[in-house]
Amino acid sequence: MHELAITESILNIAKKAAAEHGVTRVKEIRIKLGEYSGIMTQCVQYYFDVISRGTVAEGAVLKMERLPIIMRCNQCSWEGVIDKxxxxxxxxxxxxxxLLQGREFYVESLEVDQE
Ligand SMILES: [Zn+2]
Structure with missing residues (x-):
């Protein structure tokens, strides 16, 4: 996956939510990120700082919570956390x-200032 495209989608989600709810500033964006998604989190924050300039989400902190990889065995039906x-x-x-969990990447919630 490409971090810049992902970052743009995060910003778009934040901007859209802000427009719909009369938000004056987005302070924090909470993201769930699967261990298996292969996304470089440092790149995402870096890109975000650049592309969010001049928007309602300028300066917002991205809080990324990692979700472990959970798999089910096709042979014995064991299910649990797997080291990537x-x-x-x-x-x-x-x-x-x-793979049952681990490729996720989504915006869970925003912390904002409202009108
Ligand atoms: Zn097994």
């Missing part, structure tokens, strides 16, 4: 696993 560097079922050693 070691994708294998801890119960039966199968590598045939289904």
């Amino acid at each position: 560097h070691h994708i294998q079922c801890p119960a039966c050693s199968s590598v045939s696993l289904k």
